[in-house]
Structures are given as C-alpha cells and as structure tokens.
Amino acid sequence: MTSGVPIEILLVEDNPGDVRLTKEALKDAKVRNTLHVVMDGVEALSFLRKQGKYAAVPVPDLILLDLNLPKKNGREVLEEIKQDDGLRHIPVVILTTSQAERDIAESYRLHANAYVTKPVDLEQFLTVVKSIEQFWLEIVKLSHI
Amino acid sequence: MNQAPQAAPIDVLLVEDSRDDAELTLHALQAAKIRNRVHVARDGAEALDFLFRRGEFADAPTPDLILLDLNLPKVDGHEVLEDIKGDERLSRIPVIVVTSSQAEEDVAKSYRLHANAYVTKPIEPAAFLRAVSAIGRFWLEIVRRP
Numbered sequence: 268m269t270s271g272v273p274i275e276i277l278l279v280e281d282n283p284g285d286v287r288l289t290k291e292a293l294k295d296a297k298v299r300n301t302l303h304v305v306m307d308g309v310e311a312l313s314f315l316r317k318q319g320k321y322a323a324v325p326v327p328d329l330i331l332l333d334l335n336l337p338k339k340n341g342r343e344v345l346e347e348i349k350q351d352d353g354l355r356h357i358p359v360v361i362l363t364t365s366q367a368e369r370d371i372a373e374s375y376r377l378h379a380n381a382y383v384t385k386p387v388d389l390e391q392f393l394t395v396v397k398s399i400e401q402f403w404l405e406i407v408k409l410s411h412i
Numbered sequence: 413m414n415q416a417p418q419a420a421p422i423d424v425l426l427v428e429d430s431r432d433d434a435e436l437t438l439h440a441l442q443a444a445k446i447r448n449r450v451h452v453a454r455d456g457a458e459a460l461d462f463l464f465r466r467g468e469f470a471d472a473p474t475p476d477l478i479l480l481d482l483n484l485p486k487v488d489g490h491e492v493l494e495d496i497k498g499d500e501r502l503s504r505i506p507v508i509v510v511t512s513s514q515a516e517e518d519v520a521k522s523y524r525l526h527a528n529a530y531v532t533k534p535i536e537p538a539a540f541l542r543a544v545s546a547i548g549r550f551w552l553e554i555v556r557r558p
Contacts, residue, residue, distance in 0.1 A: 349526075355523070355524060356520050356523035356524055357523075358523065358528075358529065366556070368558075371556050371557075371558050372504060372558045375503075375504040375506075375558045376503070376504060378497075378526045380528045380529060381506070381528060381529070381550075381551075381555050382555060382556045382557075382558075383554055383555055383556065384556055395554060398549065398550055398553075398554045399550075399554070401546060401550075402529075402546055402547070402549075402550035402554075403529075405546070406531055406543055406546045406547065406550075407529050407530060407531055408514070408519055408530045408531060408532050409519075409530075410516065410519045410520045410523050410530075411516065
C-alpha cells in the first residue's frame with residue numbers, strides 16, 4: 268500500500284484559507300506526499316500538460332479540484348482531464364462548497380472519481396480532508412503510468 | 413458526515429464470487445454508521461442482470477454504490493465496468509474495483525474505464541476488513557453520491 272516514492276497531489280484551489288487547511292491536514296499523513304497548489308483552472312491545465320514554467324513537474328497521482336475557480340471553472344478542467352488519454356487515469360476528487368444536486372450529478376457524469384463537499388466548520392473540514400487522505404493514499408491503489 | 417439524513421438505506425451491489433470475501437465485506441459494511449443493504453451477485457452475468465433488471469431482477473433497485481471484483485466467472489469485471497459506465501442510467505453510480513490483482517495494467521485499465529477507485533484486497537482477513545471499512549466510511553459517510 269505504501270511506497271518509498273511520495274504521492275504527488277495537485278490541489279486546484281483559489282481560496283488561500285482552504286489551501287492552508289488542506290496543507291495542514293495532509294502534513295501528518297501516514298503516506299508521504301507532495302502537495303502542489305495551483306489557484307485557477309488555466310494554471311491547473313498548464314501544470315497537467317507541463318506547459319511553460321511547469322515543464323519539469325511530475326504527473327500527479329491524485330487531483331483535488333474545486334469547482335468555482337477563476338479563468339476556467341472546475342467543470343471544464345474535469346472535462347478536459349477526463350477526455351485526455353494521458354490524464355484520465357488520474358483520480359479527480361471534487362472538493363467544493365457546492366451542495367447543488369446539479370453540480371453533483373454533472374461532476375459524476377463528467378467522470379469525477381468522487382464528490383466531497385467542504386464543511387464550513389474548521390474541524391470538520393480537517394476531518395474531511397483527512398478522510399480523503401486516508402482513503403486515497405492508504406487504501407486505494409493509484410495508477411503510476 | 414455531510415450526507416443529508418437518509419430515510420432509505422443505501423443499496424450496495426457487491427459483485428464477488430468468493431464466498432469468504434463476500435462474508436467479510438458484508439460484515440464490514442454492517443458495522444458502518446450509515447444504514448445499508450448489500451445485494452450480492454456471484455458473477456459478472458448476474459451483476460449485469462441485476463443492473464439492467466433482467467429476469468428475476470426485474471424489480472431490483474438501482475444501487476447507490478457498486479463494489480466490483482475483476483476476476484469473475486462468465487463476464488469479467490472490466491466488461492461489467494464498461495457496460496455500467498457506458499449506460500446513461502448507470503454511469504453515475506460510483507464503482508469501486510476491489511480485487512486481488514496488483515497488476516498495473518489492471519489498475520490503469522480500470523481507471524481508464526472510469527472506475528471511481530481501485531482497491532487491492534489485502535490477503536490477511538483483518539487487513540481486508542479494515543480496507544472494506546475504509547471504503548464504507550469514505551463512500552457512505554463522506555462522499556456526496558448523485
């Protein structure tokens with residue numbers, strides 16, 4: 268389940284507070300991981316396609332994706348990832364404040380791997396990110412192609 | 413945790429030909445905080461009959477979650493997965509592949525066919541129970557399902 272190589276996580280999140288909390292929650296993870304953060308949808312796709320300043324970044328093993336993002340929203344980012352043969356094997360966990368049934372249904376239709384809503388409460392937010400970490404880093408087998 | 417209180421139990425379809433693994437999975441899910449009902453299909457053909465409501469499964473519910481083994485009699489798990497994700501009504505259901513295969517080829521193929529997650533079965537029963545409990549906690553308590 269664990270390996271020597273750290274799990275590379277890409278967090279796509281424009282809210283600095285949520286970025287800080289997510290970092291905090293992942294810091295104590297049992298499985299070694301490296302968190303990369305981009306703040307908007309265009310940056311996310313540049314990172315994933317290794318464009319410009321991202322030429323040397325690793326292909327992430329897991330993506331945590333907010334839906335409401337500047338420049339290009341999470342829905343479009345998700346759609347582009349899942350239509351790209353080189354990227355669609357990467358699990359994408361939607362992490363958003365939206366509780367709208369429409370967003371949930373559409374995300375699954377676009378092949379999001381899981382949809383998780385961000386609790387407003389700080390403690391609960393940490394618990395949720397830790398649950399994501401425990402399931403996706405400790406239990407799941409990720410694809411390393 | 414974020415899940416709205418649900419009156420109806422969550423319907424889980426477990427596709428598993430090993431009786432021991434099915435028993436352990438049922439046991440682990442019974443302990444989950446969220447009420448759930450597990451339906452067991454013993455091979456890929458039975459799973460598809462259940463999902464497409466054929467024959468004796470005409471009144472089967474649409475499951476909220478599917479746990480799918482890969483090495484199955486009659487129709488293998490990848491084919492079942494492909495049929496689920498290619499169907500308008502069924503494609504939104506989260507499918508967790510739970511298998512003894514560690515082959516990178518199986519992992520990559522499953523994700524390409526839009527498996528929601530891939531979990532390898534630990535051989536040791538206690539570790540297997542922990543893995544299924546973790547699947548239950550995450551998918552029943554944390555995730556928002558459609």
